[in-house]
Amino acid sequence: MKLRSISLVMALGLYLGTMAQVPSLTIKEEVMSLKTYNFNKPNPVPILTDNAKIFPYFKFEEYEHVAKKKNWKVVTLENDYIKVFVLPEIGGKVWGAIEKSTGEEFLYKNEVVKFRNIAMRGPWTSGGIEFNFGLIGHHPSTATPVDYKVISNADGSVSCVVGNMDLPSRTVWRVEIKLEEDKAYFETNASWYNASPLNQSYYNWMTAAAVVSDDLEFIYPGNQFLEHGGDAKPWPIDSEGRDLSLYKNNNFGGDVSEHVVGDFKDFFGGYYHNKEFGFGHWAPYDEMPGQKLWLWSQARSGGIWEDLLTDHDGQYMEFQAGRLFNQYFPGDTNPISQANFEPYVMDRWREIWFPFKEIGGMVDANENGVLNVKESDNGLYIGINALQNLKDTLQVEINGKEIFTEALDLAPMELFSKLLPKQPKGEIVVKVGNSKLHYTNNNKGSLLKRPFKDDENIVVSENAKLYHEGWEALKFRDYALASEKLKQLLDREPAHQGALLKLAELEYRSTNYSTALIYVNKVLKQDTYLPEANYLAGIIYRSQKDYINALESFGWAARSMQFRSVSFAQMAEVYLLQNNFKKAELYTQKALDYNLYNINAKQIQLLLARKMSDKSEFDRAYNALLTADPLNHFALIESQLINNDLPLSVPNTIKNEFPNETILELAIYYQGLGLTKEALEVLELATNDVKADLWKSYLLRESNSTRSQQLLTQVLKSPIDFVYPYRAETTAVLEWAHSRDQDWKLTYYLAQNYIAIGQYDSGLQLLQDCGMEPDSHIFYRFRAKMLNDNNYPKKENDYLKALQYKADDWKIWEETIQFYLDHDHTDKAYKMAGKAYRTFSPNANIGLIYTKAALLVDEYKKTIEVLNNIQILPFEHASESKHIFTQAHILLALKNIEHKRYAKAITLLETSKQWPENLGVGKPHTVDERMQDYLLAHCYELLNDPDKKKELLGNIISRLQKGNTYGSNDLYRLLSLKKMGRETDLVQLQEKLSTAAAKGNEEAEWVLSLFKKDYNIPLKTKSGLKRSVWKILQASSKL
Known part of the structure; x- marks a missing residue:
């Protein structure tokens, strides 16, 4: 592996004196040249029709089959015991971690960067720890650069802090990866902040990986596991009597995805019995109760991914730690539901990741060490692997009577091992010190009584069901479904307070403030003190610039602990808007009194110190803000402003994939506080950005109309590629620009913004208003996707127009062919697909859609011919290739049966049972071949x-039926x-x-x-x- 040091190489080393054994600690940032199977071809068509929940992100369409060397930034943290690698340009993930005395990985380190189409935007690579925040797993930034900072801490430890903003929710996440010199573990200290005034979706799982082998035991305390839908099944012994805690016993069925619950323990992990090495995770149960086991199927359907995700590092498993019990998908009826992320709330939690060795397993673990206790015919075995200096007393009791004690004085990764004589039956207690480590064979005391199954006897009213479905949909960013369910509820119960308030929130999201206020007032007419209604009234009045009523409403909302801090912070912001600095200062402090990590309040505190020229207070607030959020870009901007360092420079912490989005977010924040001058200064940091230019044009419309017009003209000359207006605040900007100039680009941008915030009909009408004036394939592809399926001629015209503008883009051909297939114009699809195949071969996407079209026009031999020569990488439709393969062979067999060529038909039918891996799929354990x-x-x-x-008919009849x-x-x-x-x-x-x-x-x-x-x-x-x-x-x- 070729290494090239770059600017920062920090060695925190440390006085060695004359003793060679004194621990040392280093952190360095360097560039490594890694074998990389890269991704490319970002799709510029707004993702609003395919996955509006993650707009304004976009997907990537191509993945490389052949590796090339590519330079990647790597941050390495190392002490005498472990070595940890971080990849800030690949989602900020931990790349891997090694225990140095054995050379073993306690986090799977994939030596190649092999991106495949798995994540929400497509590219994903295995190994290490992936930090997931937002909506569902494999978050939008998982394969691209995030913000980061390398820190030497005052306590002598070192940290690499990574983080980013989730664009759709505008929530901000950070993870500090921290290593101390005298610890054989590293920490991940996470924080996640909802900077918006609204509820947001809540999902967090830390997805760690470890290599698998037949000797691997999963150590997951619990007695049940939850499926994604929330249904509970027994653990570790399943209903068939199989011990699922052993990897080798999972050699059945499909991929394994099990969320183990039922035991109040803080640790979980795994142990390789042959090489006597283990890995683990610890966090307080109240902070991280989720413990998920993910395994690829041990059939070829899972085994194929070993080849597709790595070259030589072997198959892996995921041990995932989560803030919730499971990775829930709405729909099933059980006690599990979506969680909610409330406004101006920061969640913080701490985890450690550690290795252990040569003690046979794990029955307890924490920062002190790992304990194993095992009873056998040979006696009572006790093993301890220290994770830091451990000096205390080991005690062993049987039925309350002490039978053994020994003083321990262990260094990190030092072992203690003892085999005591076989003991009489009874309760065994093994402990180190005052509960530094603790084990009892009577584990009933830690088993949970929490119900994980629903009660079929409980009858839920239709109204309650509709409210639950609406609220769940809102938390899952399915705002259209939420509105539909809540309005159905209001038809049945017009005064339902919950439905009225959730609809008010939905209307606020859509900037329909007057309608939102109508819903809120219907509730306030029932209960004038209701905190949620008053809070919503406050943010609505604030958006309407009715500051008196906003302050009055926030004051009532603050009577509730739930809304107290956020309401006080909102009041501080309103007073700042009114230039009432003293009142703003007062309410900022009140907000922080009830939520120390209210980042909005901390930022206002810092800004006020600058405005009031209080340098001492500024320094205090600055340090406090960066302590709470080490990657806070606002603090770095304010530091430049107080020192009059103009023009501003881009903060060195902004290193993410979309720096202009970060800059625009900062500018909008300043503008929301009435600070137009600062907003404009920040906007100057954005380079070649249409949205930033639109905002500058808007903000200068009165003070410098000439420059404003120049900027607007510049916007109209710029290409529309990857310009995605989505924020509610930008609608006013685009409405103003559109009123000045009805150029199709402005109409297109406003249409996107309307659709993004939920004004679907208005957005669609604007797209229609553009007619055939646009000269971009992106526009026509987007409009074709957005139009109702009943508009076949218009959709066809749009696709054909897109091809006129960019006939060399295979993706447009694929979309057009799929459009014809969707509307049963198979002859047109087949003709176009044949031309595309000849033009773009060996493009697998085109090859696949060609086979689909060929199948549907009865060209079975052509279908099989193309499939035999295709090389498909797995993706969400990969199974489709196998279906086409199977059906083409069966249909050709039927033709042969029709002509009495039974031997040929038999050959085709047997071939249809094959699973050629060039199709991007592997054979599962169980297949349904009744048709053949x-x-x-x-x-x-x-x-x-x-x-x-x-024999064959008997096999069909005897095939096991799964349920009903x-x-x-x-x-x-x-x-x-x-x-x-x-x-x-x-x-x-x-x-x-x-x-x-x-x-x-x-x-x-x-x-x-x-x-x-x-x-x-x-x-x-x-x-x-x-x-x-x-x-x-x-x-x-x-x-």
Whole structure:
């Protein structure tokens, strides 16, 4: 590995004297040249139609098959015991960590940077610790640069602080990766702040990785695990009697995703019994109760990812620590729900990550060390691995009687091991000091009584259900669904306070302040003191510049602890807007009295000190702010302003992927406080940025109209690529600009902003108003996606127009072909796909969509030919390639059956069962081959091989049914039972399918129809089937 030092190499080393064994501590920032499979081709079309929840981010479309060396910044923290690597340009992740005495990794360190399409924006690479904040896992910044800072701390420790702003929610996260000289662990001290005045989605999981092997034991305290939907299952022994805590016993089913719960313990991890080495995580249970186990399937469906994510480092697992019990997806009925992130709240928590060795396992762990206790026929084994200097007394008790004691004096990573004689049955207690480490074999005291299953006997009213669904949708950033559910509730109960307030919040998000106030006042007419209603009234009045009513409303909201700090901070900001510095100072302090980490209040405190020329107070507030938030860019701007360092320079902490977004956020913050001069000074830091120029033009509209117009003209000359207005504050800017000039670019920007904040109809109308004037493929692709499917001619015109402007872009061809397929214009799709394939081959995306089009026009040989020569990297639709492969072979087999070429049909059907890995998929443990087996049975019947026929039909009938789930392949069980003359079983299965169909299972409905040879299936059901599947099922039912 080629190393090249750059500007910063900090060695905090440390007086060695004459003793070679004195610990040393270093931190350095360098550039490493790493083998990298990179990603590229950012998609400039606004993501509002595909995943509006993460707008204004965009996706990447291409991933490299061949590695190249690439330079990456690496921060390395090292002491005598461990070595930790951080990648600030790849999401700020911990790259890996090594225990030095063994050379073993206690965090999986992938020696190649191999990006694959897994994350919310696409690229993701395995290993280390990924810090996830926001909505769901693999956050939008996981593969791109974040802000960071290397620090030498006053206590002698060293830190690398990484962080970023989550653009959609405008929340800010930080993680301090800290190492001390005399510790065999490192810390991650996280903080996450909601700087917005609204509720935001809440998701945090620290995704750590470790290598897997058959000797690996998962040490996860608990007695149940939760699935993503919240359903609880037994742990570690499952319902089949398998011990899931052993990696080798998970060699069944698909990928494993289990959130272990039920025990009030602070630690979890794993241990490799053959190499006698382990890894672990510790955090106070109240801070990090979540402990998730993720495993790739041990079938090839998971094994293929070993090759796709690394070159030589082997398969890995994830041991994830979370702020919540599980990574919940809304929808299922159980006690688990979405969490909420309240305004002006900072959450902070501390975790440690550590290695241990040669003690056989772990029954307790914390900053002091790792303890293992094991009873066997050989005696009572006690092992301790110190993680820092551990000088105390070890005591062992049996049934309250002390049987052994010994003084310990261990250095970090030093071991203690003792085998005591076998003890009589009873309660064993092993402890070091005053609970520095503690174990008892009576663990019932730490088991939780919390219910993880719902009570089927509890009847929830329809109104309560609608409110729950609406609130859950709001917390999941599904604002349209939230509005729909809450309005349904108001139709049933017009005075429902919760629904009125949540709708007020939704209208506030959309800048419909008058409507929001109507909802709030309906609640205040019922309860004038209600804190949430008063808080919402306060922020609405503030947005309307009605400061008296804002202050009055905030005052009532502050009577509640929930809204006290944020309301006082809002009042401070309002007083600052009114230049009432003394009152602003008073309410800033009141806000901090009840929330020491109210960053908005701390920032106002710093700003006021500058405004009042109080240098001493400024220095105090500056240090306090950076202590709470070491990457606070506002503090660095204020430091320049108080020293009159103009023009401003970009703070050296801004190193993220979107520095102009950070700068614009700062400028908007100043403008929101009425500080136009400071806002303009900050905006000058943005380079070549359309949104910054729009804001400057707007802010100068009265004071310098000439410069304002110049800036607006500059905006109109700039390309629209990757310009994504999304903030509520920017709508007023764009409305002003649009009133000055109706150029299509301004109309397009305003349309985006309206859609982003929830004014969908207004945004769509603006897109329509642009007509055919725009000269950018981006615009036409976006509008085509946004238009209702009923607008087929307009959508087609937009796609064709986009191709006119950029015919050399494979992505536009793919989108246009998919558009034709979606509207059943398969001939057009096939013709265009063939041309695209000839132009862009070997592009796998084009190849895949070509096979889809070919399949749907009955060109099965062409489909198979292309699939045999394609190389697909896995992505969210990778399984589609296998479906196309299977269906093409089966449909070609059916043609051969039709022409009585049964041997050829058998070969095709057997081939259809294969899982070629060039298609980007691997074979899972369990596959459903009933479709092929039934057709094979038919062929063998016609070839006079009754034994083979009977065997195949018997396999179909005996295939285990999972619960009461039914799919298209259940047709083959019906047909097989009929062929085998098993009338009783046939009737029973028909009854079960009828019951499922009556409960809304459409697949059960059409399976029954096909079995009865009734092909007049309702349109909504038939249209949901892929045409090729329908052909196979219909042909099968006629055999």
